[in-house]
Amino acid sequence: MIERVTARLEESFPANWHIPSTLRESMQYSLMAGGKRMRPLLVMAACEVQEGNMDAALDAACAVEMIHTYSLIHDDLPAMDDDDYRRGKLTNHKVFGEAAAILAGDALLTHAFYLVARMARLHGIPAERVVEITMDMSEFAGPRGMVGGQAADMEGEQGLTELSQLEYIHLHKTSDLIMFSLLAGGRIAGADALKLEALRTFGRKLGLAFQIQDDILDIVGDEAKLGKKTQSDMKQEKVTYPYFIGLEESRIEVERLTKEAKAAVLEAGFADPSRLLQIADYLMIRDH
Amino acid sequence: MIERVTARLEESFPANWHIPSTLRESMQYSLMAGGKRMRPLLVMAACEVQEGNMDAALDAACAVEMIHTYSLIHDDLPAMDDDDYRRGKLTNHKVFGEAAAILAGDALLTHAFYLVARMARLHGIPAERVVEITMDMSEFAGPRGMVGGQAADMEGEQGLTELSQLEYIHLHKTSDLIMFSLLAGGRIAGADALKLEALRTFGRKLGLAFQIQDDILDIVGDEAKLGKKTQSDMKQEKVTYPYFIGLEESRIEVERLTKEAKAAVLEAGFADPSRLLQIADYLMIRDH
Numbered sequence A, B: 001m002i003e004r005v006t007a008r009l010e011e012s013f014p015a016n017w018h019i020p021s022t023l024r025e026s027m028q029y030s031l032m033a034g035g036k037r038m039r040p041l042l043v044m045a046a047c048e049v050q051e052g053n054m055d056a057a058l059d060a061a062c063a064v065e066m067i068h069t070y071s072l073i074h075d076d077l078p079a080m081d082d083d084d085y086r087r088g089k090l091t092n093h094k095v096f097g098e099a100a101a102i103l104a105g106d107a108l109l110t111h112a113f114y115l116v117a118r119m120a121r122l123h124g125i126p127a128e129r130v131v132e133i134t135m136d137m138s139e140f141a142g143p144r145g146m147v148g149g150q151a152a153d154m155e156g157e158q159g160l161t162e163l164s165q166l167e168y169i170h171l172h173k174t175s176d177l178i179m180f181s182l183l184a185g186g187r188i189a190g191a192d193a194l195k196l197e198a199l200r201t202f203g204r205k206l207g208l209a210f211q212i213q214d215d216i217l218d219i220v221g222d223e224a225k226l227g228k229k230t231q232s233d234m235k236q237e238k239v240t241y242p243y244f245i246g247l248e249e250s251r252i253e254v255e256r257l258t259k260e261a262k263a264a265v266l267e268a269g270f271a272d273p274s275r276l277l278q279i280a281d282y283l284m285i286r287d288h
Helices: A002-010 A021-031 A038-048 A054-076 A092-096 A098-123 A127-141 A146-158 A165-190 A193-220 A239-246 A247-267 A274-285 B002-010 B021-031 B036-048 B054-075 B093-098 B098-123 B127-141 B146-158 B163-188 B193-220 B240-243 B247-267 B272-284
Strands: none
Touching: A002 A054, A002 B021, A002 B193, A021 A054, A021 A092, A021 A098, A021 B146, A038 A193, A038 A274, A054 A092, A054 A098, A054 A127, A054 B098, A092 A098, A098 B054, A098 B098, A098 B127, A098 B146, A098 B193, A127 A146, A127 A165, A127 B098, A127 B127, A146 A165, A146 B021, A146 B093, A146 B098, A165 A239, A193 A247, A193 A274, A193 B021, A193 B240, A239 B021, A239 B054, A247 A274, B002 B036, B002 B272, B021 B054, B021 B093, B021 B098, B036 B054, B036 B163, B036 B193, B036 B272, B054 B098, B054 B127, B054 B146, B054 B163, B054 B272, B093 B098, B127 B146, B127 B163, B127 B240, B146 B163, B163 B193, B163 B240, B193 B240, B193 B247, B193 B272, B240 B247, B247 B272
């Protein structure tokens, strides 16, 4: 399924669209830089469990990946986290310059909404559903969502004193887009309110578990597998879950959240939720 | 009508929405920094000539102003045009820092899509129209539109040699969002294909005239009225219309484009297009 996502991402900007060459190259560079494609897989899994339109889910999956990619490009900028490497490759601004990186991020964010809106015409998804997905996407990716989480992270660099502040950052910086991915897949397939609620809970808990796991891997992970330096959080004096509650408690928390996430999906009465459950298990045991 | 836009923009982010304080302040700072509000007025005028839902038009107008504002915040960044002042006030990053300015731009862009999508639920605009407006917005503001224009402008700083390259930049950097404003107003009101085409032509020509007028004002304008330094294009060795064809020819071009823009609207059979015609005239004779 990852291959389908990669192939579809590759054809995001057809050759006959007039796009300045540096902009085109810088967008493609980061889009095709690899990564787990976790969010796209969640969109597709949430659509699949409801036997929805998988062509539409594929485009929504690409939209989410564009939003995720834009957020990484902007986060890596010198004014933000100032990172030179991402997934083992030079970051966007190191290759194309800061101006191009800012614009590539802006363009990917904007184009994500095109892919979603086009689902009505291209895949016959009812316009009402497309509008709901668009509202969700701007809410979860915008000032109340992912960007809000990133801003809180920036503000918090002066020092977080409570776990609840860190949880806020993780929930918005990471969980929101994961929740959106699941809701989008569910909405494409016409999921009812009960199932959407289950997907939302699944996403919220899974996202938090994922981020805590990231915090853990930053301490105990293998640099070669991660494609980035470990212990960067400590060196940057970043406050993390292990910092607040210790490594062992953090591991227990990941397990607990993953279990609760799976329970929410199991209780919602999907015909075959196995793909969602597999993804949850994979994320918990991953080493990169 | 500007007052309605300003008041509505002011309430864009209700106090009970949890948004980190720096992010909220930096978004509001640039949104409320004044300006001509030309694009919002065009959305509303295009809706009004078709007797459409003006409450919906007001929200679409705010969406366009958010996109315009985000583009200014990002354009002003050190990595881009590196401007300290905008409309007589310090630019966003000079007040809040670069990281906050990047995020404020990202958040405003994302939230613009929320305002448009919400028109279905809040103002009863048919979902099909909302989807069309969303597609237009991402197309005209994205890599094939405004961001593309900005990227071409950046690439072109090594030196443009042809007027057609400059026209490409102006058309996308400026005309595209103006075209979108008119189309959005028209679509909200349910304009037919013929009238949408007229609004598109009107916007394209008006946008180009507006930008050439900007080039002219940069040479002959009054700094106090403009709220920014004149002759900055020359100092930055920016290639402009007057550079290619001279001041007098540029003025004739503005007049010609404005006349053609008005003709397109006059021929489309709107019951009363006077507001659109007034805006066209105002833009041509403006001194700031």
